[in-house]
Amino acid sequence: MGFELSREGLDRVLTELGESYLLYAPVLKVGEGRFTDADVVRYDYVSSVEQIELAHKSDYAFKELLTPLSETLFFFTENECKVADAEARKVIVFLRACDLHAVKRLDQMYLANGPQEDWFYRRVRDRVAFALIGCPESFDNCFCCSMDTNVAPEGWLFSLEQTDDGYRCVVADEQLTEVFAAQAVGEAAFEPAHVSANDTVVRVPESVPVAIYQHSMWDEYTARCIKCGRCTISCPTCTCYTMQDVFYTDNGCVGERRRVGASCMIDGYTNVAGGGQYRRTACERIRFKVLHKVHDFRKRFGYDMCVGCGRCDDICPEYISFAACVNKLADAVDALAAQEVSADE
Amino acid sequence: MSSHNANPYIPFASQILEIVSHTNREHTFRMAFTGKVKPGQFFEVSIPKYGEAPISVSGIEPGVSVDLTIRNVGRVTGELFASFGVGSTVLLRGPYGNGFDVSLYENGECVVVAGGTGVSPVRGVIEHLAHTTDAADKHVIVGFRSPEDMLFRADLERWAQALDLTVTVDGAPEGYVGNVGLVTKYIPTLELRDPATTTAVVVGPPAMMRFSVMGLLERGLTEDHIWVSQERRMCCGLGKCGHCRIGEKYVCLDGPVFRYDLSKDMID
Numbered sequence: 001m002g003f004e005l006s007r008e009g010l011d012r013v014l015t016e017l018g019e020s021y022l023l024y025a026p027v028l029k030v031g032e033g034r035f036t037d038a039d040v041v042r043y044d045y046v047s048s049v050e051q052i053e054l055a056h057k058s059d060y061a062f063k064e065l066l067t068p069l070s071e072t073l074f075f076f077t078e079n080e081c082k083v084a085d086a087e088a089r090k091v092i093v094f095l096r097a098c099d100l101h102a103v104k105r106l107d108q109m110y111l112a113n114g115p116q117e118d119w120f121y122r123r124v125r126d127r128v129a130f131a132l133i134g135c136p137e138s139f140d141n142c143f144c145c146s147m148d149t150n151v152a153p154e155g156w157l158f159s160l161e162q163t164d165d166g167y168r169c170v171v172a173d174e175q176l177t178e179v180f181a182a183q184a185v186g187e188a189a190f191e192p193a194h195v196s197a198n199d200t201v202v203r204v205p206e207s208v209p210v211a212i213y214q215h216s217m218w219d220e221y222t223a224r225c226i227k228c229g230r231c232t233i234s235c236p237t238c239t240c241y242t243m244q245d246v247f248y249t250d251n252g253c254v255g256e257r258r259r260v261g262a263s264c265m266i267d268g269y270t271n272v273a274g275g276g277q278y279r280r281t282a283c284e285r286i287r288f289k290v291l292h293k294v295h296d297f298r299k300r301f302g303y304d305m306c307v308g309c310g311r312c313d314d315i316c317p318e319y320i321s322f323a324a325c326v327n328k329l330a331d332a333v334d335a336l337a338a339q340e341v342s343a344d345e
Numbered sequence: 346m347s348s349h350n351a352n353p354y355i356p357f358a359s360q361i362l363e364i365v366s367h368t369n370r371e372h373t374f375r376m377a378f379t380g381k382v383k384p385g386q387f388f389e390v391s392i393p394k395y396g397e398a399p400i401s402v403s404g405i406e407p408g409v410s411v412d413l414t415i416r417n418v419g420r421v422t423g424e425l426f427a428s429f430g431v432g433s434t435v436l437l438r439g440p441y442g443n444g445f446d447v448s449l450y451e452n453g454e455c456v457v458v459a460g461g462t463g464v465s466p467v468r469g470v471i472e473h474l475a476h477t478t479d480a481a482d483k484h485v486i487v488g489f490r491s492p493e494d495m496l497f498r499a500d501l502e503r504w505a506q507a508l509d510l511t512v513t514v515d516g517a518p519e520g521y522v523g524n525v526g527l528v529t530k531y532i533p534t535l536e537l538r539d540p541a542t543t544t545a546v547v548v549g550p551p552a553m554m555r556f557s558v559m560g561l562l563e564r565g566l567t568e569d570h571i572w573v574s575q576e577r578r579m580c581c582g583l584g585k586c587g588h589c590r591i592g593e594k595y596v597c598l599d600g601p602v603f604r605y606d607l608s609k610d611m612i613d
Contacts (some may be wrong), residue, residue, distance in 0.1 A: 252393075300594075
C-alpha cells in the first residue's frame, strides 16, 4: 500500500519506528569530505527525515554496519577468550535498490561461502531490516540497469522517496501499515521509483578466456592506479578483512582480536611469511578486482558481484573508471574470440 | 578439546607434547588434538598479540596428536619458537582445507615430488604409501636447499627402506655425499611402467611445482592424475576473509589440494 506523507507526518512515523529500531541512513556531512570544504554523504544514525540525504548518492555504502572497518571479535585474558558484546537493538537501514542487491552479495560471502556461517556477521545481520530509498533518476556513474540491480522487488519493510510537496512511502510490511496509515495525508497504489536507464552502460562479457589474464588492456593501470584501495572501501560488495591483534598492557596478557577492512588493491594483501607476494603490480590488482566483480564471483555463485552503484568511479583519485574497464574487457574478449574464429578459417 | 566451537573464530587450547628439531629454524611441534584430520589440511596457529598463521599438518596420530612443522620466518612463528616449549599451551583453530585423499594414490604407480617445507603436507601421504603392499611402485623425490635444510631425516631413512626414494639438495658444500640438483632432474629417469595410469602429488614453492608438473606431463602422466597443494595468505580458513582467493576458488575451502587439470588455469 502506498502512502503520501508530509514531513511532519513522516517524522512522527520515524519517531514511532525509533521506539523499536535504530534508524541508519545516508547523511550529508558538511565539510567532512576528503578535501577542504568538501562534503561527504556517509551513513549514520538518524531520528528525523530532515537528516536523511535523499537527493544524492552516498559516497560510502551502508556496509560499515554489517562489516565495520574495525570490529572487535573477542577479548583475550591470557588464554581465555571472551566474545565482544554487540548492540542488541534492531536497525532499519535506508538504502537504494543497488545496495539492497549488495546485501545479497555480502550474505552470500559471509553466510554461504564455505560450510560455516560467519558467526559475527550472522549476529549483526539478524537485527538488520531495510527501507528502500526510491530512485526517480540515475546519478553520475550509476550503471544499475546494466547489472540488473535497478529494481528491488522485495527485502524491504517500506520505501521512501521525496515528492514536490512531501514524501511517498510504499509499505510492504503489514505490521507497519497501521503506523504509516495513521500519519498519511493520502493513499494510492504505486511502486517505489526506480531507474530504467543510466547514462553509463556497461557490457559484461559472458565468459573470459585465459588469454585475458596476459592481455595488454590491463597495462595502462600500472601507470594510472596508485593502489590506494578507495574503490574497494567504497564498494558495497567488497568484503575482505584481515585479523589484527591489539594489546593494552605491556605484559601482553590482556588484549583483543579485531578484524579490519582489507583491500586487494593495497600492498600487503597477499603477503605470506618469508616474503612471498602475489600481484605486485597495479595492473594485476585491477585485473584481479575487475574479474572478481564481473566474472569470478558469477562463476562461483551464479550472478555478478558488481551492483553498478558506480561509487568506485566516483571516488577514484586517478579518474580510473571501473565501468570503462569492464567495457574494455568485453571488447578485448570479443577481439580474442574474433581472432580465434579467423584462425580457424 | 573439540575442533568445532559454536563460534569458529575462537581458538581452542592445545598442549605441545613434543618438539622435534630438524634445523635451527624448522621444528615439528606435536600438538594434542583428538579430532578428525587429514594430511594436507591446515590449522591456524593463534598466538594472542602476534596473530594467526596457517600451518599444514605434517603428521597425525589419530585421536592423540597432530604434527605441525613450522619454519621460523614470521611474527607468529617467531614468537612460537621464542616463548613456547614442551608442555606449553598453544591456541589453534582448525583443521581447515580439503587435504589429501590418500586412497587415490595407494593403488598402482605413484610419484610424489616435494620441496622444502612442502614435504610437510605430503608427509602423511608418503607415510601411507610406504605401508602399501606395492610400495616399490611408489616413487618419492624430495628436495631441500642444502644438506643443513633437510627435514624429517629419520623418516627419510625409513622411507628409503620401504619405497623408491630420491633425496636431493639444490646445492651442497664440496665433499657432500648424495644427490645434488633440483627435484626436476630426477623426474626423467623415474622407472615408470605405465605413466598414463600413474598418479602424482607435487608440493613445494610455485616455480618448483610448475616445472615438476611439466616434467611429469612430459613423462606421459595425465593432467587429471596430478595433484598439487597451494599456499596463500589466509586470515580465516573459513572462506570469508578473501585473501586466498584465486579466480572463483578459495584455497582454504576448495584447496589447498587441487587436481592439476582443474587448477592449471588459476591465475593469481
